[in-house]
Amino acid sequence: MTPPGTVVVVGSSVAGVRCVQALRSEGFSGRVVLVGEETQLPYDKPPLSKQFLAGFWDTARVALLTAERAAELDVELRLGSAAERLDLAGRQVHLADGSTLAWDAAVLATGAAARPSPWHTDSGVHVVRTLADAQALRADLDTDAPVVVVGGGFIGAEVAATAHSLGRDVTVVDPLAAPIGRVVGAEVGQYFTALHQRHGVQTRFGVGVESVSGSSGDLVVVLTDGTELPAGTVIVGIGATPNDGWLADSGLLVENGVTCDEHCRAVDAPDVYAVGDLARWLHPSHDEHVRVEHWTNAVDSAVVAAHNIVHPDDLRAHAPVEYVWSDQYDWKIQIVGRPATATRHELIGSWEGTSARGAAVYTDVSGQLRGAVTVNWPKALVLCRRLLMAGTTFGEAMTQLNALPAAVAR
Numbered sequence: 001m002t003p004p005g006t007v008v009v010v011g012s013s014v015a016g017v018r019c020v021q022a023l024r025s026e027g028f029s030g031r032v033v034l035v036g037e038e039t040q041l042p043y044d045k046p047p048l049s050k051q052f053l054a055g056f057w058d059t060a061r062v063a064l065l066t067a068e069r070a071a072e073l074d075v076e077l078r079l080g081s082a083a084e085r086l087d088l089a090g091r092q093v094h095l096a097d098g099s100t101l102a103w104d105a106a107v108l109a110t111g112a113a114a115r116p117s118p119w120h121t122d123s124g125v126h127v128v129r130t131l132a133d134a135q136a137l138r139a140d141l142d143t144d145a146p147v148v149v150v151g152g153g154f155i156g157a158e159v160a161a162t163a164h165s166l167g168r169d170v171t172v173v174d175p176l177a178a179p180i181g182r183v184v185g186a187e188v189g190q191y192f193t194a195l196h197q198r199h200g201v202q203t204r205f206g207v208g209v210e211s212v213s214g215s216s217g218d219l220v221v222v223l224t225d226g227t228e229l230p231a232g233t234v235i236v237g238i239g240a241t242p243n244d245g246w247l248a249d250s251g252l253l254v255e256n257g258v259t260c261d262e263h264c265r266a267v268d269a270p271d272v273y274a275v276g277d278l279a280r281w282l283h284p285s286h287d288e289h290v291r292v293e294h295w296t297n298a299v300d301s302a303v304v305a306a307h308n309i310v311h312p313d314d315l316r317a318h319a320p321v322e323y324v325w326s327d328q329y330d331w332k333i334q335i336v337g338r339p340a341t342a343t344r345h346e347l348i349g350s351w352e353g354t355s356a357r358g359a360a361v362y363t364d365v366s367g368q369l370r371g372a373v374t375v376n377w378p379k380a381l382v383l384c385r386r387l388l389m390a391g392t393t394f395g396e397a398m399t400q401l402n403a404l405p406a407a408v409a410r
């Protein structure tokens with residue numbers, strides 16, 4: 001696109017909002033339209049399983065963009081109307097309300113949806129993806145009854161920690177022996193299991209769910225080993241799938257998200273970009289297409305896409321060092337790089353008890369640093385991120401980490 005013109009950004013969460021903001025900060029003076037399926041003003045998702053669910057933060061605190069700020073940025077909000085079809089040849093987006101929006105560049109930021117519960121009851125079974133989900137769950141958590149969380153990944157673990165903080169009896173169920181082990185490896189995963197147990201949250205890992213029946217306040221979760229768990233509320237946190245169904249007949253290459261090049265441009269579709277949880281882009285350092293469901297990736301990819309729209313002669317690649325955080329009980333967990341692709345790791349510091357402060361550092365067969373998981377140790381995280389960006393060896397990373405004061409102290 002030769003700016004100015006019209007940029008239509010579809011999806012009004014963090015990737016979409018950061019993209020419209022970045023278009024303006026990059027100097028784009030054309031028309032900017034932000035389309036969102038939900039009627040609410042854009043809000044942020046990470047607090048929905050943490051501070052918002054716990055009742056510490058209200059809706060104002062999770063806002064990403066106010067109507068006033070949108071007006072200041074001269075961004076047109078088209079909320080409450082889903083995009084239903086992308087017409088590449090005609091350069092239009094068709095919305096559910098029957099209207100169409102013409103674009104010179106389109107940014108697709110429709111994110112992902114919670115994988116729905118396979119068990120259907122009248123009430124009491126929740127997923128947590130949207131503000132409405134979190135509000136409904138929060139209301140159910142006000143009752144005294146026990147809570148069963150199905151899925152011990154990050155969202156499940158956070159919701160379990162929050163429900164526990166509200167005084168609920170919580171059981172987390174997952175067919176995997178160490179659910180977070182998928183990301184961090186089995187040994188480190190055991191520390192996350194122990195974290196639940198230390199707080200008195202029951203874990204039933206290595207066993208699946210057969211059925212959920214009843215209704216809110218009076219549910220029964222039957223496990224595959226025959227155990228019956230009574231529950232007032234059940235939360236199903238079994239992953240997310242990209243919101244790419246509306247693009248199925250668009251002509252875009254859609255395979256577990258929208259396939260993009262390293263510049264966040266959809267393959268074979270000039271002037272169409274995909275960002276955030278929806279995008280499966282060619283990561284230049286990994287030399288493969290990846291789709292990442294992390295907040296920081298949504299922000300960074302949105303900024304790259306905006307830059308590339310405004311400066312087509314100075315294209316930037318989206319080549320982040322992956323980063324995600326999670327807050328569970330008294331642990332601030334931060335993960336950088338790609339621990340899941342490593343062959344070996346070493347532990348530093350303390351991984352147990354109330355004063356845990358440690359790092360797991362990951363390497364591959366070539367001796368390169370691949371990633372790190374830190375607990376309550378932001379300095380180590382920052383260092384590892386810097387070392388990963390610099391392409392440091394595992395040995396050098398260990399030397400530098402061991403020299404950090406916190407590691408010596410424990």
Ligand SMILES: Cc1cc2nc3c(=O)[nH]c(=O)nc-3n(C[C@H](O)[C@H](O)[C@H](O)COP(=O)(O)OP(=O)(O)OC[C@H]3O[C@@H](n4cnc5c(N)ncnc54)[C@H](O)[C@@H]3O)c2cc1C
Nearest residue numbers: 011013014015037045046083110111112276277293294295
């Ligand atoms: C409860 C929760 C806690 C999280 N905690 C963390 C955390 O601690 N750390 C971390 O790194 N990440 C966390 N994440 C992940 C992070 O929030 C996501 O990576 C991020 O929200 C992705 O942003 P996005 O804008 O790409 O997609 P989404 O947030 O999924 O937003 C997509 C938007 O597009 C809209 N949309 C969908 N389809 C259409 C359509 N057809 N037309 C118009 N609009 C549409 C949706 O309504 C939504 O508003 C968490 C996610 C959740 C759900």
